Amino acid sequence: MEHLINSQVKNIQISGIRQFFNMVAQFPDAIQLTIGQPDFPTPEHIKDAGKEAISLNKTGYTKNAGLDELCLAATNFVHTKYNLDYNPKTEVITTIGASQGIDIAFRTILEEGSEVILPGPVYPAYEPIIKMCGGIPIYADTRDTGFKITAKQIESLLTDKTRCVMLPYPSNPTGCILTEAELAEIAAVLEDRQIFVISDEIYSELVYGQKHCSIAVFQGMKEKTIIINGLSKSHSMTGWRIGFVFAPENITKHMLKVHQYNVSCASAISQWAAVQALTEGIDDALPMRAEYEKRRDYVYERLLAMGIEVVKPEGAFYLFPSIEKFGLSSNEFATRLLQEGKVACVPGSAFSTYGEGYLRLSYAYSMEILEEGCNRFEKFIQSL
Structure with a gap:
């Protein structure tokens, strides 16, 4: 019966974010920096x-x-x-x-x-x-x-x-x-x-x-x-x-x-x-935002120190560094980073063809996780 499915639906692919998130399940020891979900509990x-x-x-x-x-x-x-x-x-x-x-x-x-x-x-x-x-x-x-x-x-x-x-x-x-x-x-x-x-x-x-x-x-x-x-x-x-x-x-x-x-x-x-x-919670975001800003500054400075080109974000909780200089597609880079470096980030190609050559890194994670993730990321790029 599949031939009767709406062609617009058949031509749609599962989100590249979710595809990569699902792949990460095969690497339980990997540092997860993929999903845009606050790590704070609901107040x-x-x-x-x-x-x-x-x-x-x-x-x-x-x-x-x-x-x-x-x-x-x-x-x-x-x-x-x-x-x-x-x-x-x-x-x-x-x-x-x-x-x-x-x-x-x-x-x-x-x-x-x-x-x-x-x-x-x-x-x-x-x-x-x-x-x-x-x-x-x-x-x-x-x-x-x-x-x-x-x-x-x-x-x-x-x-x-x-x-x-x-x-x-x-x-x-x-x-x-x-x-x-x-x-x-x-x-x-x-x-x-x-x-x-x-x-x-x-x-x-x-x-x-x-x-x-x-x-x-x-x-x-x-x-x-x-x-x-x-x-x-x-x-x-x-x-x-x-x-x-x-x-x-x-x-x-x-x-x-x-x-x-x-x-x-x-x-x-x-x-x-x-x-x-x-x-009652009209300003609940303020302490979370302050913590995200600290995390952003930390990861941004770490990436710059590694020689990675990245635009400093002014909102949300993502960085989108360029990995073009390594000569790998974003999917190849992200896959090797996961398999060899044990760090999970989303390939930029998940965000349209204009995201090719980039990587999305979420800093909606604790500072401890971000520090270890950056250490592993740096070690991985040094091996390329």
């Missing part, structure tokens, strides 16, 4: 809120868009943190993680032949969803612009088929951000055009030395922007699966239909825990 007060929800039998369906209390907490959070104003009753949807938010956003706005401009290298989950919607990913090569998509690049790629521009910043895999000035230039290009923007801001609370800025704060941009966010990275709640989409009502009301028939609603237990996270 106790959030776990307690989840337990209380169970004890009080708050385990039924919620409204499709989520609990009223959570929608209010979410809109208050982005207002307080990023100066974004959304109506909690009509302009936010609680999703099953940011991933489902991305899915319903693309499925709502894309049609057959719609073009989506996105930076390369980039998180690998966007392209498959775009293609399953009949859309066409159009990559901007950001390797010579510090891994940042520019207004000039976007303008050069616009066609009459452009339906959306994807802005995933802070970036997975590079850790780069777009500054307020850089976003202002992009907004100037898009302000008067009938083009959606999907802004994936899941790492918004993990920006170092400055405040996160959203494209939606600029004149004329909120009306066309869908913001993706969630609690996985900010509150170390990956398994709770709580995300959000924020958009004007005339967009959200259509995404809500897709969401309704897709999942009905997010877990009620997780939603009650999320209310606690976004209210």
Whole structure:
């Protein structure tokens, strides 16, 4: 029966991140630097809120868009943190993680032949969803612009088929951000055009030395922007699966239909825990961010001392060093690093063809693990 499977689905590959993560299981003595998951436990007060929800039998369906209390907490959070104003009753949807938010956003706005401009290298989950919607990913090569998509690049790629521009910043895999000035230039290009923007801001609370800025704060941009966010990275709640989409009502009301028939609603237990996270835990990310910054500085300096070229990340918890000088493909390098050096990192090719020649290293691990990982990495490159 396989010949009857949707051809768009058959042509999709399992994420390169997961492929490599699965391979690592064969090397139990390897240092694992692959997965972008906080190593901090979910804060106790959030776990307690989840337990209380169970004890009080708050385990039924919620409204499709989520609990009223959570929608209010979410809109208050982005207002307080990023100066974004959304109506909690009509302009936010609680999703099953940011991933489902991305899915319903693309499925709502894309049609057959719609073009989506996105930076390369980039998180690998966007392209498959775009293609399953009949859309066409159009990559901007950001390797010579510090891994940042520019207004000039976007303008050069616009066609009459452009339906959306994807802005995933802070970036997975590079850790780069777009500054307020850089976003202002992009907004100037898009302000008067009938083009959606999907802004994936899941790492918004993990920006170092400055405040996160959203494209939606600029004149004329909120009306066309869908913001993706969630609690996985900010509150170390990956398994709770709580995300959000924020958009004007005339967009959200259509995404809500897709969401309704897709999942009905997010877990009620997780939603009650999320209310606690976004209210009493509004600044829970701050101590985690401080620790990530220390880890970033340590690994960045170690890589520079090894003679490795790498852009210093300003957000998230990844470094994306170049391994081009070693003359191996990123997959060959990562495989040998795992087999011979006993360190697991993700080959850059997992993040589109524009990631070839690079390696993604996650520093969402303890300093002890990072020190040993760097020691092994250095020993491995000395053997090449």
